[in-house]
Amino acid sequence: xxxxxxxxxxxxxxxxxxxxxxxxGFWLKHYGIEGSYTAIDVAPEDFSAFLKRLEAEGFAxxxxxxxxxxxxxxxxxxxxxxxxxxxxxxxxxxxDGQLWGGNTDAYGFAANLDEYAPGWDKTDTAxxxxxxxxxxxxxxxxxxxxxxxxxxxxxxxxxxxxxAASFGAGVSAHPLAATGEFLPETGLLINTTSVGMHGNEExxxxxxxxxxxxxxxxxxxxxxETPLLAAARARGLKTVDGLGMLLHQxxxxxxxxxxxxxxxxxxxxxxxxxxLGAAR
Ligand code: ATR
Numbered sequence: 001x002x003x004x005x006x007x008x009x010x011x012x013x014x015x016x017x018x019x020x021x022x023x024x025g026f027w028l029k030h031y032g033i034e035g036s037y038t039a040i041d042v043a044p045e046d047f048s049a050f051l052k053r054l055e056a057e058g059f060a061x062x063x064x065x066x067x068x069x070x071x072x073x074x075x076x077x078x079x080x081x082x083x084x085x086x087x088x089x090x091x092x093x094x095x096d097g098q099l100w101g102g103n104t105d106a107y108g109f110a111a112n113l114d115e116y117a118p119g120w121d122k123t124d125t126a127x128x129x130x131x132x133x134x135x136x137x138x139x140x141x142x143x144x145x146x147x148x149x150x151x152x153x154x155x156x157x158x159x160x161x162x163x164a165a166s167f168g169a170g171v172s173a174h175p176l177a178a179t180g181e182f183l184p185e186t187g188l189l190i191n192t193t194s195v196g197m198h199g200n201e202e203x204x205x206x207x208x209x210x211x212x213x214x215x216x217x218x219x220x221x222x223x224x225e226t227p228l229l230a231a232a233r234a235r236g237l238k239t240v241d242g243l244g245m246l247l248h249q250x251x252x253x254x255x256x257x258x259x260x261x262x263x264x265x266x267x268x269x270x271x272x273x274x275x276l277g278a279a280r
Contacts, residue, residue, distance in 0.1 A: 004058075005034040005035050005036065006033075006034075006035040006036075006060045006257055006258055007035065007036050007037075007038075007057075007058050007059050007060060008024065008035070008036070008037045008038075008059060008060055008061055008062045008063075008253070008254075008257040008258070009037065009038050009039070009040050009059060009062035009063070010037070010038075010039050010040070010062060010063040010064075010065060011039075011040045011041070011042040011047075011050065011062060011063070011064055011065070011068060012039075012041070012042070012064070012065035012066055012067070012068060013041055013042055013043055013044060013066075013067060013068070014041060015039045015040065015041045015042075015065070016039070016041075018039050018065065019246065019272055019275065019276075020037070020039070020063055020065075020250060021037055021038060021039050022271065022272060022275055023246075023247060023250045023268065023272065024037035024250065024253075024254055025037060026268050026271060027254055027258075027260075027262040027268075028258070030262070031258075031260050031262065033258050033260065035257070035258055037062075042068065044067055044068070044071070047068050047071050047072075047075075048071070048075060051072070051075055051076075051092075051099065054092070054099070055094060055099075060093065060094065060256075060257040060258075061091070061092045061093035061094060061253065061256060061257050062091075062092050062253075062257075063090055063091055063092075063250075063253055064089055064090055064091070064092060064101075065090065069088035069089055069090055069133065070087065070088055072088075072089035072090075072092065072101050073087060073088050073089045073101060075101075076089060076092065076099050076100060076101030077098040077099045077100065078095075078098050078099070078100045078101070079100070079101045079102070080100065080101070080102040080103070082102060082103040082104070082105075082106050082107070082137075082140065083101050083102050083103040085103075085106075085140045085143075086103045086105065086106065086133075086136050086137050086140050087136060087166075088103055088133055088136070088137070089101030089102065089103055090102070090103050090104060090105060090249070091103065091104050091252060091253040091256070093253070093256040093257060102252070103137060104249040104250075104251070104252045104253060105134070105137035105138075105141075105245070105249050106137045106138065106140045106141035106144065107141075107248065107249060107251075107252060108244075108245045108246065108247075108248040108249025108250075108251075109137065109138050109141045109219075109245050109248075109249075110141045110144070110145060111244070111245075111248035111251070111264075112217075112240060112242075112244030112245045112247075112248050113215070113217060113240055115244060115248075115264070116240040116244060117215045117217075117238050117240050120188060120215045120240075121142075121145035121146075121147060121188075122187075123147065123187025123188050123213075123215075124147065124148045124149055124187065125147075125148075125149045125151070125182075125185055125186055125187050125188070126142050126147050126149070126150050126151070126186070126187065126188040126189075126190065127151050127153065127179070127182050127183070127186040127188070127189050127190070128142075128150065128151065128152045128153070128190050128192060129153055129154075129179075129189070129190065129191045129192060129193050129195075129204050129205060130152075130154055130191065130192035130193035131152055131154035131156070131159040131160040131162075131163045131173075131192075132159075132192065132193075134192040134219050135152065135154075135163060135192040136163060136166075138190055138192055138219075139152065139163065139167055139171060140167075142188075143167060143170070143171070147170075147188070148170055149170060149172075150167075150170060150171045150172070151171075151172050151174060151178075151182055151186075152164055152171065152172065152173050152174065153173075153174045153175065153176050153178055153179050153182070154173070154175075154176070155176055155193075157173060157174070157175045160173035160174065161173040179205050180209065183205070183207070183209040183210050184209050184210070184211060185211070186210055186211070186214055187211070187213060187214055187215070188214065188215050188216075188217075189205075189207060189210060189214060189215070189216045189217070189232075190216075190217050190218075190219070191204050191205075191217070191218040191219065191220065191226070191228050192219050194220065196218060196220045196226035196227050196228050197220045197222060197226075198222045198223055201223070201226070201227055202227060203227045203228055203231060204228055205228070206231065207228060207231050207232040207235055207237065208231070208235050210232070210235070210237060212236065212237070214232075214237050214238075215237070215238045215239075215240065216228065216229060216232035216237050216238070216239045216240075217229075217239065217240040217241070217242070218241065218242050219242040219245060220242050221241055221242035221243040221245075221246060221276070222276055224241050224243060224273065224276070225239075225241060226241075226242075229241060243269065243272065243273070243276075244264070244269075246272075247264045247268060247269060247272065248264055250262075251264065
């Protein structure tokens with residue numbers, strides 16, 4: 001008998017703009033796998049019941065996005081180490097009859113930089129702009145790569161302090177006003193705020209005072225080249241856009257559900273870039 005077709009999903013609220021069905025759909029076709037990956041809109045009050053129905057509905061697992069990542073963290077049976085460190089779950093799968101929750105955002109962040117700026121982690125000092133959920137995953141990735149001095153600056157300092165405290169030694173919190181003083185000694189600058197996003201296309205900081213060796217990356221990918229990345233490129237610095245993080249974070253879920261570790265290729269990236277352009 002042929003193996004049953006495997007099913008996976010992404011759930012969020014809203015979910016219409018998720019690119020995940022396009023990414024996983026591309027890989028299913030590319031690897032000739034009989035399976036599906038669908039977007040499901042789940043309201044917050046329905047999320048717990050939705051998780052309970054998953055297995056009966058034949059799902060191998062799926063992705064969880066805003067606003068369910070913290071609820072998923074609380075509701076799964078088991079969590080992987082990244083989810084524990086980040087406090088949020090973005091990937092679900094079954095193992096030994098239990099519902100597991102993992103977090104692939106830190107992996108996606110590091111894999112994107114590995115691809116476009118190899119050696120990015122050979123710096124002692126990173127400056128993280130913002131202290132939301134994305135910053136949490138990125139600080140975890142930076143700790144994993146043993147970056148010794150991780151500085152978080154945020155408009156609301158209390159949020160940065162809370163984030164820094166949860167990671168302990170080597171991670172510090174500062175007000176936005178400290179940015180100017182930090183820039184000349186920063187080897188890696190990461191924007192995790194929504195500043196620079198389409199509709200809010202401003203510079204979160206002026207990167208001109210960064211050293212020549214600095215790498216600059218942004219998690220915003222609409223537009224693909226944010227004002228920060230454009231300014232950093234004009235300054236002659238190495239820049240990496242945020243789309244690769246989205247593509248790479250999808251790899252581990254696909255592998256869990258469909259049994260093949262997929263490749264992030266130029267063809268996949270171009271398909272998503274075209275889709276982002278068409279949506280604007
Ligand atoms: P996510 O979970 O995607 O990281 P978030 O939790 O809403 O999103 O966090 C957004 C980040 O962008 C926060 O660090 C936020 O700063 P505050 O904690 O002070 O709210 C930051 N941010 C958003 N708009 C900003 C702006 N106009 N200027 C500076 N920082 C901004």
